Amino acid sequence: MSVPVTDVPDIHLLKGMLDTMIDHVFLMRVEEDRYRMVYCNHAMENFMHASRSMLQDRFLDDIIPDPVLYQRITDNYQRALAADRALRYEETTEGFQPAPYTIFDTRIAPLTASDGQVRYICGISRDITARRNAETALQHTNQTLKHQLVEIQRLQEQLQNDAVRDPLTNLFNRRYFMESLTRELHRAQRENYPITLMMLDIDYFKSLNDDFGHAAGDRVLTAFSHQLREGMRTEDVVSRWGGEEFLIMMPGLALKDARNRIETWRQNYSPMAITLGGRELNIRFSAGLATAPQHGLDPDELINAADAALYHAKTEGRDQVQVFQSYGIEADRTNESAE
Ligand SMILES: Nc1nc2c(ncn2[C@@H]2O[C@H](COP(=O)(O)OP(=O)(O)OP(=O)(O)O)[C@@H](O)[C@H]2O)c(=O)[nH]1
Numbered sequence: 001m002s003v004p005v006t007d008v009p010d011i012h013l014l015k016g017m018l019d020t021m022i023d024h025v026f027l028m029r030v031e032e033d034r035y036r037m038v039y040c041n042h043a044m045e046n047f048m049h050a051s052r053s054m055l056q057d058r059f060l061d062d063i064i065p066d067p068v069l070y071q072r073i074t075d076n077y078q079r080a081l082a083a084d085r086a087l088r089y090e091e092t093t094e095g096f097q098p099a100p101y102t103i104f105d106t107r108i109a110p111l112t113a114s115d116g117q118v119r120y121i122c123g124i125s126r127d128i129t130a131r132r133n134a135e136t137a138l139q140h141t142n143q144t145l146k147h148q149l150v151e152i153q154r155l156q157e158q159l160q161n162d163a164v165r166d167p168l169t170n171l172f173n174r175r176y177f178m179e180s181l182t183r184e185l186h187r188a189q190r191e192n193y194p195i196t197l198m199m200l201d202i203d204y205f206k207s208l209n210d211d212f213g214h215a216a217g218d219r220v221l222t223a224f225s226h227q228l229r230e231g232m233r234t235e236d237v238v239s240r241w242g243g244e245e246f247l248i249m250m251p252g253l254a255l256k257d258a259r260n261r262i263e264t265w266r267q268n269y270s271p272m273a274i275t276l277g278g279r280e281l282n283i284r285f286s287a288g289l290a291t292a293p294q295h296g297l298d299p300d301e302l303i304n305a306a307d308a309a310l311y312h313a314k315t316e317g318r319d320q321v322q323v324f325q326s327y328g329i330e331a332d333r334t335n336e337s338a339e
Contacts, residue, residue, distance in 0.1 A: 015041075018041040018042075019041050019042035019043075021041060021043060022043055022127075023043060023124050023125060023126045023127075024040070024041065024043050024044035024047060024104075024123075024124065024125040024126075024127075025039075025040070025041040025043070025044065025122075025123070025124050026039060026040040026041070026044055026122070026123050026125075027039040027040075027111075027120055027121070027122050027123075028060060028077070028120060028121040028122075028123070029118060029119075029120055030077075030081065030118075030119040030120065030121065031059075034059050034060070034061060035059065035060040035061075035074065035077060035121065036057065036058065036059050036060070037055055037056055037057070037058055037059075037060060037063060038056060038057070038120070039056060040052060040055055040056065044125075047099055047102075048063075048099065049099070060073070060074070064096065066095035066096060066097075068095055069093075069094065069095035069096055072091065073091070076089060076091075076106075076108060077108065077121045080108050080109065080110050080121065081110050081119065081121070084110055085109075085110070086107060086108065086109040086110075087107070087108050087109075088105070088106070088107045089106055090103060090104065090105055090106070090128070091103075091104050091106050091125075092104070101129070102127055102129050103127070103128050103129045103132045104125040104126060104127060104128065105125070105126045105128045106123060106124070106125040106126075107123065107124050107125075108121050108122065108123040108124075109121070109122050109123075110122075163176075164176035166239075166240040168218060168221060168222060168240070169221055169222055169225035169226075169240050170225070171225050171228075171229065171238050171239055171240045171246070172237055172238065172239040172240075173239060173240065174239060174240075174241060174242070176237075176239065177237055177239035177241070177247055177249065178299060180237045180249060181195075181197075181237075181249055181299045181302070181303075182299050184237075184249060184251050185292060185297060185298075185299060185302075188251065188292060188293075189293070189297065193251070193252045194252065194253065194254045194255070194291055194292060194293070194294075195249060195250065195251050195252070195253075195291065195292045195302075196249075196250045196253045196254065196255055196257075196258035196289060196290070196291040196292075197247065197248065197249055197250070197289070197290050197291070197292075197302055197303065197305075197306040198247070198248045198250065198258060198262060198287050198288070198289050198306060198321075199241065199245065199246070199247050199248075199287065199288045199303070199306040199307050199309070199310040200228075200245070200246045200247075200248065200285055200286070200287040200288075200310070201244060201245045201246070201285060201286055201287075201310055201314070202220070202221075202224060202244040202283060202284075202285050203283075203284045203285055203286055203314075203318040203319060204284075204318075205217065205220075205243070205244040208220060208281065208283075212276050212281075216276045219274070219276070220274055220276070220281070220283060221240075221244060223274055224283060224285075225238075225240065225246070228246060228248070228265075231265040231268065232248060232250070232261075232265075233250070235251055235252070236248055236249060236250045236251070236253075237249040247303065247306070254291065255289060255291040255294070255323060258289055258291070259289060259321060259323065262287060262289075262321055263321070266321075284318065284319040285319070286310060286313035286314050286318045286319060286320060286321075286322075287309075287310060287313060287320075287321040287322070288305075288306045288307060288308065288309025288310030288311070288312065288313055288321070288322050288323075288324060289306060289309055289321060289322070289323045289324065290302055290303075290305030290306040290308075290309055290323075290324040295324050305324040306324065308324055309322045309323055309324040310322070
C-alpha cells in the first residue's frame with residue numbers, strides 16, 4: 001500500500017529508510033552519566049560485527065570497553081548536551097578492536113523526548129577514511145613534487161653556473177668573458193666610458209707544478225683566483241683565460257685607475273704567501289693592460305693588446321705590469337706613470 005507523501009510515515013518505514021543508508025545512524029539515551037544505545041541502523045550493525053539485538057539496550061561503556069576511546073566519544077556527547085546544540089567532528093576507531101582503522105565525519109545532536117524529560121544523543125557518522133587517505137597521498141605527492149621542483153631549480157642554476165664558470169677556480173670561463181666583453185664594448189661606445197683589460201699570468205708556474213705536483217698547482221690556482229676575485233669590484237668580470245692565465249675586464253675604469261687598482265692589489269697580496277708541504281712559496285705574477293677605446297674597440301684586438309703587454313712584462317723579467325703601447329710595446333715599470 002502506498003503512503004501519501006503528506007502522511008507521517010510509520011516507524012517501520014522510517015527504520016527501513018535508515019537501514020538503506022550507508023552512513024551509521026544511532027540513538028543513545030542519556031541515563032545519568034551513562035549512555036544506552038537504543039537504536040543503530042544496519043550500516044552500523046555491519047561495522048560493529050554485531051547484530052542489532054546484541055547492541056541495542058546495552059550501555060555504551062559495555063560496547064566500547066576501551067576507556068580512552070570511550071572517553072573520547074562521550075566527551076563529545078557531554079559537550080553537545082551542555083551546549084544543547086549539534087556538533088560536528090572527526091573521530092577514529094583507534095582502540096576499537098573489531099573494526100579496521102576508520103576515520104569518521106560525525107555529527108551529533110541532543111534531542112529531548114516529547115515528555116520533555118528524557119534526553120538522547122542522535123548521531124550520524126560517515127566513513128571518510130578513503131577520502132582522507134587520498135588527501136594524505138595527494139599532500140605527500142605535492143610535497144614530493146615541491147621538493148623535486150626545488151631540486152630541478154637547483155640543478156638548473158648549477159647548469160647555468162657550470163656553463164659560465166671554470167670548474168677549478170669558479171671564475172668565469174672564456175666563453176662568458178667573450179660574451180660579456182662584446183656586450184660591454186658596445187655599451188661603452190654608446191655611453192662613452194672606457195674599458196680596461198688586464199691579462200695576468202703566474203710566473204714560473206711550470207716549476208711549481210714540477211716541484212710540488214699538479215694537485216699543489218691546482219691549490220695555488222684556486223687560492224690565487226680567490227684573492228683575485230676578492231681584490232676586484234663586483235662589476236669587474238674576472239675570468240680564467242686558460243692554464244695559469246687570467247683575464248679581467250674592468251668597465252668604466254681608465255688605464256691609470258686600472259693600473260692603480262692592480263698595484264694596490266699587488267701590494268696587498270703579492271708576493272702571496274702560500275704554504276705547500278711545509279714550505280712557504282711566493283707566488284708572483286706578470287700582467288699586461290690594454291684599454292678601449294685607446295687600444296682598440298674590437299674584443300679580439302683588445303685582448304691581443306693585453307696579451308702583447310703581458311708578453312712584454314714576461315720578457316722584461318716578470319713580476320711586473322706593462323701597458324700596451326699602440327705604436328709598439330714599451331717597458332712600463334709599475335712604479336712609473338701609466339699614462
Ligand atoms: N696544476 C695545474 N697546472 C696547470 C693547469 N693548467 C695548466 N697548467 C700548467 O701550467 C704550466 C704553465 O707553464 P708555462 O706556460 O711554461 O708557464 P710558466 O712556467 O708559468 O712560465 P712563465 O709564464 O713564462 O713564467 C704548465 O706546466 C701547465 O701544465 C691546471 O689547471 N692545473
